[in-house]
Each structure stands twice: as structure tokens, then as C-alpha cells.
Amino acid sequence: MVNGGIGQAIYLVISDFGRIAEAVIASSRAVGEVIERIVRSMKRLNLMRISMPIPYKFLVFETFNRFTKEFQPSYRGYLRIGEYENMISVTDDMRALMWPLEQTFMEYSAQIDDQTKRVLADFIRAQSDF
Numbered sequence: 001m002v003n004g005g006i007g008q009a010i011y012l013v014i015s016d017f018g019r020i021a022e023a024v025i026a027s028s029r030a031v032g033e034v035i036e037r038i039v040r041s042m043k044r045l046n047l048m049r050i051s052m053p054i055p056y057k058f059l060v061f062e063t064f065n066r067f068t069k070e071f072q073p074s075y076r077g078y079l080r081i082g083e084y085e086n087m088i089s090v091t092d093d094m095r096a097l098m099w100p101l102e103q104t105f106m107e108y109s110a111q112i113d114d115q116t117k118r119v120l121a122d123f124i125r126a127q128s129d130f
Helices: 028-044 057-071 114-128
Strands: 009-017 020-027 047-051 075-081 084-090 096-100 105-109
Touching: 020 028, 028 047, 028 057, 057 084, 057 096, 057 105, 075 114, 084 114
Parallel strands: none
Antiparallel strands: 009 020, 047 105, 075 084, 084 096, 096 105
């Protein structure tokens, strides 16, 4: 992130994929507005997959922050589900935003699958045993 002047920050992302290079410049305000629209649209969708050419962590963290403000999740943390360690936020009604760490996508589901429910329940149960 680069300071773009009075009270404004801009993101400068430079990607190098061998023979393909990319530079993206976006204001933090524009990025925030796009993320806000994405998260608000989750309220009316059952599934969503957000893809990125590389794992832009600032987008991941901004999306999770906005999801927290919009949905007030009851669980936020990390869980191993299948082959991936996931950053996950889950609400009481089982809406979830998940990011398999270091992957180029995030997934939203209005109803998490049974495997994720089992892993989450086991994790919470193990935490309460301490």
C-alpha cells in the first residue's frame, strides 16, 4: 500500500508470471467499495467463489473484515478441512466465508457442508474441554 496523498491510500500490486507481468493500481476506497458490494451480495446468494490470479492477501483480509461487519460470525479462526488449512468465519445460521491458505480463491456458502460442520464441531468441542 502506498500513501496516495491526503487521507487516501492506493494499492500497487505487481505480479510476475514468467513471461506475463501485471501491474494494478487501485485506490483503497475503490477496493473497499468493490469488496462491500461483493459481501452484500452474499446475503442473496447461496454460493460464491472469488478468484484471484495470485493470493492477494490484502483482498482476503479486507473481505473477511467486511464479512465480519456484515454477518457478525460466531466463529472466526483456522481449520484444517480436507487437504487445506482454511481461514474461516461462520455465523450461527451456518453461513461461511472460507479461504484455503495461500490459494487463489475464497468461497462463500449460505450453508456449510456436512464435513465442515463436523470439523468445526469437533474443534469447538476440543476447545471447550480445556
